[in-house]
Amino acid sequence: MRLVGLTGGIASGKSTVSSMFKHNHISVVDADIIARDALKKNSGGYKKVVAAFGPDILQDDGQVDRLKLGRIVFSDASKRQLLNRLLAPYISSGIFLEIFKLWIKGHKVIVLDIPLLFEAKMDKWTKPIVVVWVDPETQLRRLMERDNSTEEDARNRINAQMSLELKKSQADIVIDNTGSRQDLQERFSEVLSQVKRPLTWTEFWLSRDGALSALLGVIIGVLAGKKLFW
């Protein structure tokens, strides 16, 4: 099994690239969706977060007001670390559960779309690591346009993450998404062929089919050994 890490900065284009993988029938595990589930009303993560941040972060319907919580944690590093600490166990177990479900189904290449791949030290599980990079001005403009946010809010969110330059330096593959969507599509086609190249032996043994072949080999070996000795 090949676990491809897909990461980048906020609004650098991870979800756009992730949709391209899905269109090409490659499974994607989306950490943002798992993180959203971890904050759903009455879940374990929700209870811990409400206990720590107080009922002021709730909407009238009892759900977490994500905009409000976002404003708090993206402008205060210690509160952000607290939120990360509370949700991390739910997010990582959610990611591993999704990987396991796809492994059972026999998927051989799985893309992990994890914004905080490096920050959460999950990069050690993935190879290759694809970083979607964008120049700082384009990143700020796209973020403000997409979220309809002020420059201050957008800068706070960008500064809450490890620098995109550092992420780029630790990548196996960099996708520069500063240009047009057409440019991105062209670069994506090159990356897709790298991601889909044949599995290495190690990756094969880690896949469901590889593990079953190994098990079958052991069973045949044991049976053949028994026949020889009895």
Ligand SMILES: CC(C)(COP(=O)(O)OP(=O)(O)OC[C@H]1O[C@@H](n2cnc3c(N)ncnc32)[C@H](O)[C@@H]1O)[C@@H](O)C(=O)NCCC(=O)NCCS
């Ligand atoms: C603070 C929250 C409620 C804000 O929700 P909101 O709907 O406004 O944003 P959303 O969840 O869609 O995240 C948008 C982007 O923000 C960035 N981001 C999210 N959480 C963090 C964080 N803790 N630190 C740095 N960047 C973050 C990511 O690039 C993400 O793609 C939410 O982001 C959250 O619960 N974050 C903590 C969980 C987490 O770490 N998520 C990232 C998954 S690896």
Ligand SMILES: Nc1ncnc2c1ncn2[C@@H]1O[C@H](COP(=O)(O)OP(=O)(O)OP(=O)(O)O)[C@@H](O)[C@H]1O
């Ligand atoms: N090449 C491009 N040209 C123009 N707009 C783009 C391009 N790529 C992405 N966008 C737009 O930029 C915005 C950010 O992209 P996207 O949502 O894919 O980023 P992201 O990295 O997934 O963000 P987040 O970290 O918040 O999840 C979106 O509005 C998207 O439509």
